[in-house]
Amino acid sequence: MLAQEAVDDSALVARYLPYLRRYARALTGNQTSGDQYAVAALEAIVADPSVLRIHANPKVALFAVFHSIWSTSGAPVAEADDRMSGAAQAHMAGLTLNSREALLLNTVEGFDPAEVAAIMGVDVNEAQHLIDVAVQEMELSVRGSVLVIEDEAIIAMDIAAIVEGMGHRVTSNARTHAEAVDMAAAEQPDLILADIQLADNSSGVEAVNEILAQFGAIPVIFITAFPERLLTGDRPEPAFLINKPYTEEQVRSAVSQAMFFSSTETLKA
Template sequence: MSSAQMVAHHLPYLRRYARALTGSQSSGDAYVAATLEAIVKEPSILADAGKPKVALFRCFTAIWNSLPVNGSSDLVEPDSPAERRLGQLTPKARQAFLLVSLEGFSEEDAAGILDVDLSKIRSLVEEAGRELAAEIATDVLIIEDETFIALDLEGLVESLGHRVVGIARTHSEAVQIAQKKRPGLILADIQLADGSSGLDAVNELLDTFEVPVIFITAYPERFLTGQRPEPAFLIAKPFQPATVSAVVSQALFFERNATRRERRIPA
């Protein structure tokens, strides 16, 4: 693939990222245009790159970060509440969050794009998670049969500014609490204490109201085959607090910015 073909292939994703970063189509596209001009003047930016997409985003980032106006106040007339929430993040944290959460870069590639080390990118994503959580605090239902794990999750989500409305150990408890409290987020284990399924409980609830769900399981490979519709948000046990923090914020952020749709997850 030639450099021109490579740029054309990745250009829609760079536009998406730039628009999310600036909160404005016109402003985002202007930065993309500046990036393309820089590549035309210096084709070697991409010519020897082992990962052309990383190199493209790295070039964009160099241009973005070279301008002192690109602080948290640079968003121009954001078009949606989601974009306004992004505008509250510090610049580096906003970039890290979007690279990992929106564009799907690995932590290693995101670190390369932002020219920071791996520990820094992780701290930036965690920072973004906490800042976003403060903007989109909600009521949380925890479906988990292991007491200590449930308590850990409760403490974690409350530290992010959310409120735990209940902890369920079985399918029936989960349905009962959710129908009464109508949580804004569910954290669910899959295998529950009485042999019932957190997956079945979630599907029953999604038949009555829409809510983002994060599954936390010791067997994530069973639900990441790519062969059927599967959970969008999945955390493997044992989990890291920073991972839960980031995924909670991703789930709430992108759920509120998404088009409404049917969300039944197959068992």
């Protein structure tokens, strides 16, 4: 029986680990640092597998283990390794305590306020308050220009409407790798939102890589129906990855997060 439980626990962890690593990377602002916290959570589970059963939802339990380690450590952001990362950390200092974690858990990872509360060890009202505060603070912190790389016209228009509704300016929408590179060259964006599979079967990932090779530090958000193609465990991986079909809240949150951090070390793929 114990052996079967160990097998089941391993399967659960393997299933949810890519999402925990995504959360950790977005939370710390650095892939290496995020992975270190994810590993620490796994070590805690190996030491005491029963922690995976503290909540009926094993994904909630896994994130709760991670969060207990993260909060105990003082919730540090990774050391700034360039000017833009340093600016992001300065932004972090102005946020209400714990609000960013609540926002990520709710809008990017898809936990409802009750689950966020269970993960963070607070009551539901406090979790909802933290989510609301984070949305307001992060959306007001940064404004900029956005390049959308998306071959489906309706989706591209929807994304543009969301982004412009937040106060950002959409420079253009590219449908192919070549268009994306040309449009970025015509006007360098402050943020890129990109699908990974484009109209002519070209790659949004390759387009992003080419743009980053030319301009350097530009934050990137991938919006895709094929997240498994990027959440492989290979490095580097994107910190901001939204699954299709997406919600407006997910897009708003990711845009705020990416603009807020303005760091591509953990974003390029």
